[in-house]
Amino acid sequence: DAKTTQPPSMDCAEGRAANLPCNHSTISGNEYVYWYRQIHSQGPQYIIHGLKNNETNEMASLIITEDRKSSTLILPHATLRDTAVYYCIVRVEGGADGLTFGKGTHLIIQP
Amino acid sequence: GAVVSQHPSRVICKSGTSVKIECRSLDFQATTMFWYRQFPKQSLMLMATSNEGSKATYEQGVEKDKFLINHASLTLSTLTVTSAHPEDSSFYICSAREPRGISGNTIYFGEGSWLTVV
Numbered sequence: 001d002a003k004t005t006q007p008p009s010m011d012c013a014e015g016r017a018a019n020l021p022c023n024h025s026t027i028s029g030n031e032y033v034y035w036y037r038q039i040h041s042q043g044p045q046y047i048i049h050g051l052k053n054n055e056t057n058e059m060a061s062l063i064i065t066e067d068r069k070s071s072t073l074i075l076p077h078a079t080l081r082d083t084a085v086y087y088c089i090v091r092v093e094g095g096a097d098g099l100t101f102g103k104g105t106h107l108i109i110q111p
Numbered sequence: 112g113a114v115v116s117q118h119p120s121r122v123i124c125k126s127g128t129s130v131k132i133e134c135r136s137l138d139f140q141a142t143t144m145f146w147y148r149q150f151p152k153q154s155l156m157l158m159a160t161s162n163e164g165s166k167a168t169y170e171q172g173v174e175k176d177k178f179l180i181n182h183a184s185l186t187l188s189t190l191t192v193t194s195a196h197p198e199d200s201s202f203y204i205c206s207a208r209e210p211r212g213i214s215g216n217t218i219y220f221g222e223g224s225w226l227t228v229v
Contacts, residue, residue: 034217043117043204043220044155087154093216098145098206101155 004088009106018075020105022088025069032093033064035073037084038104044087047073051093083109113139113209117221124195124228131191132224134205140185141207145218146178149202161188195228202226 005023012018024033034049048055048062050071055062061074075082087104091097114137124130134144142163147155159169159180167180179191188207192199206220 036220038155041202041223041225043115043206043223046217046219049217095216096143096160098147098157098160099155099218100157103154 004090004102006086006088006102006105008103009108011108011110012075012078014080014109014111015077018078018082018107018109020073020075020086020088020107021070022073023070024088024090027068027090028092030092031090033062033068033071034089034091034099035060035062035086036089036099037082037086037107039081039084044101047086049093078107078109080109080111083107113137113207113217113219115141115205115207115219115221117203117205117224119224120222121225122227124226126196126228127194129191129193130195130226131189132203132205132226134188134190134207134221136186136207136209136219139207139209141188141209142185143208144182144188145206145208146180146188146190147204147206149204149223155204192226195226197228200226200228 032049032051035047036044038044050062064071085104085106116135118133144161146158149155158173159167161167161180161182163182169175182188204223206218208218
């Protein structure tokens with residue numbers, strides 16, 4: 001799986017949009033971008049994934065650049081409960097291997 | 112999303128004993144499940160891949176005789192930590208890959224199990 005690079009930490013004010021960047025410059029054509037988050041002392045939670053088109057669900061939006069070398073996860077109205085470590089992972093959809101986790105971004109929502 | 116459940120959420124055992132952790136996919140059949148370990152302030156590390164009806168595949172450095180994995184059905188995988196020692200104390204997390212569906216083979220995680228060996 002291709003490697004990703006994320007900032008180690010970010011702050012965001014409650015109620016504002018949180019924009020989390022991820023670089024994946026070596027992504028292959030058949031690799032998707034997945035986002036998970038891990039709230040303290042819990043298992044990771046799936047958020048969203050995409051290939052090349054922007055995606056949106058009830059939790060977040062995913063914006064992938066045209067060259068697919070980077071992406072941004074957007075939490076439109078961050079709440080205190082969104083404080084977590086966010087992981088950006090690239091993998092082949094349906095790949096047999098488990099996910100490889102980097103260090104992620106520790107997002108802290110400030111009241 | 113799909114639901115994966117682990118049990119127990121917390122367990123304390125004496126050094127030298129064995130402890131079993133269960134991982135269940137509640138609303139889908141999972142031919143493949145994965146086991147991870149996470150030490151404090153570190154990221155998740157993949158321990159092994161469990162395939163239903165066959166032997167698990169272990170990552171380099173993970174002792175297969177110490178961490179026994181059984182995936183006897185499409186909804187249940189178990190991890191048994193044998194002859195546990197204090198250094199095995201950690202947060203153990205399972206995950207399961209959903210078959211092709213709306214979310215396309217997405218991997219979902221359980222809540223995790225805290226193991227403390229005293």
